[in-house]
Amino acid sequence: MSAPATTRTETLVVTDVVKEYAGAGYVVRPLDGLSFTAHAGQLVVLLGPSGSGKSTLLSCLGGMLSPTSGSIRLGDVEVTGLSGRSLNDYRRASVGFVFQGFNLVPSLTALENVAMPLLVTRACPRREAMARAEERLVEVGLADRLDHRPGALSGGQQQRVAVARGLVTDPALLIADEPTANLDHVQAESVIRLLRELRAQGRIIVVSTHDARMVPIADQVVQMASHGAEPEAAEATVEHAAGEVVFRQNDHADLVYVIESGRVEVYRELADGGEESLVTLDQGKYFGELGALLGFPRSASVRAVTDVVLTALAPNEFRARMEQAQGPS
Numbered sequence: 496m497s498a499p500a501t502t503r504t505e506t507l508v509v510t511d512v513v514k515e516y517a518g519a520g521y522v523v524r525p526l527d528g529l530s531f532t533a534h535a536g537q538l539v540v541l542l543g544p545s546g547s548g549k550s551t552l553l554s555c556l557g558g559m560l561s562p563t564s565g566s567i568r569l570g571d572v573e574v575t576g577l578s579g580r581s582l583n584d585y586r587r588a589s590v591g592f593v594f595q596g597f598n599l600v601p602s603l604t605a606l607e608n609v610a611m612p613l614l615v616t617r618a619c620p621r622r623e624a625m626a627r628a629e630e631r632l633v634e635v636g637l638a639d640r641l642d643h644r645p646g647a648l649s650g651g652q653q654q655r656v657a658v659a660r661g662l663v664t665d666p667a668l669l670i671a672d673e674p675t676a677n678l679d680h681v682q683a684e685s686v687i688r689l690l691r692e693l694r695a696q697g698r699i700i701v702v703s704t705h706d707a708r709m710v711p712i713a714d715q716v717v718q719m720a721s722h723g724a725e726p727e728a729a730e731a732t733v734e735h736a737a738g739e740v741v742f743r744q745n746d747h748a749d750l751v752y753v754i755e756s757g758r759v760e761v762y763r764e765l766a767d768g769g770e771e772s773l774v775t776l777d778q779g780k781y782f783g784e785l786g787a788l789l790g791f792p793r794s795a796s797v798r799a800v801t802d803v804v805l806t807a808l809a810p811n812e813f814r815a816r817m818e819q820a821q822g823p824s
């Protein structure tokens with residue numbers, strides 16, 4: 496086999512990263528103070544359901560999106576401090592990308608697809624680009640598929656080509672956004688095994704998934720949504736005076752509330768600082784169940800309109816209560 500890629504020693508340090516979007520008129524905060532450190536040669540799995548901010552975080556790591564606040568460092572580069580040309584250089588030289596949909600060019604061979612990042616940036620002469628592409632295809636186990644076009648390859652093989660393309664610039668960081676989502680389990684396993692092997696040269700591999708089956712193969716798991724923290728507090732009574740806020744939009748959602756007496760208002764906090772009233776709820780109604788059951792942050796805020804008495808339930812208690820209310824089926 497040809498010369499191995501450089502051995503990497505960079506550490507990835509993510510500190511208190513917040514990302515807010517204000518697109519639809521209200522603020523969504525998929526990343527709310529996220530921190531983790533990945534060392535050279537580690538495979539990190541970002542685990543969370545759809546909408547938990549996995550793609551957002553990967554885009555921030557890749558320098559394609561700028562966090563609202565917080566810091567991302569790769570080696571001695573402060574990524575969040577880069578702009579213009581230096582940011583472009585970071586994206587090209589330090590990061591490799593692998594996408595769920597492979598994103599290969601159908602009319603090009605595997606070899607040409609892999610060489611593409613070097614060819615479009617004219618990082619090296621064509622001959623050398625092809626040689627490096629071949630090395631990476633050998634590394635991902637496709638030495639015998641160099642001249643195949645994507646249409647002649649299986650899904651798993653196409654994703655291997657995409658991985659080889661992500662590696663062709665010899666990046667310190669390879670990020671893969673749900674790379675196995677479109678594969679059957681046999682092909683998914685081979686791609687996962689490959690990603691594990693790629694740690695060898697000190698590369699940091701960050702893979703997002705909603706599939707908890709990836710957990711055992713990770714060196715580190717970054718939990719993107721808050722299921723882990725089931726509150727230990729069992730059923731409890733909570734009182735709020737009129738005007739007090741029960742919880743706020745984007746807060747971590749842990750409890751479901753049942754109204755014992757009084758009235759609350761559910762409202763959305765808008766990006767312009769205003770608010771939009773969604774609904775008022777009275778005795779016997781409950782709120783906050785979806786965030787708590789699904790592990791999503793609060794999608795709206797709730798305040799007491801009158802003095803209220805609430806019963807706060809952990810999601811499993813709430814579930815049990817609903818089943819009881821429905822009776823045996």
Ligand code: ADP
Pocket residue numbers: 516517518519523525543544545546547548549550551552
């Ligand atoms: P995941 O990859 O875990 O499914 P995403 O990072 O794609 O999560 O999205 C996290 C949240 O941010 C979602 O609520 C999504 O709707 C929202 N979001 C993502 N991109 C944008 C955007 N460009 N503008 C507004 N909201 C966005």
Ligand code: MG
Pocket residue numbers: 549550551672
């Ligand atoms: Mg995503």
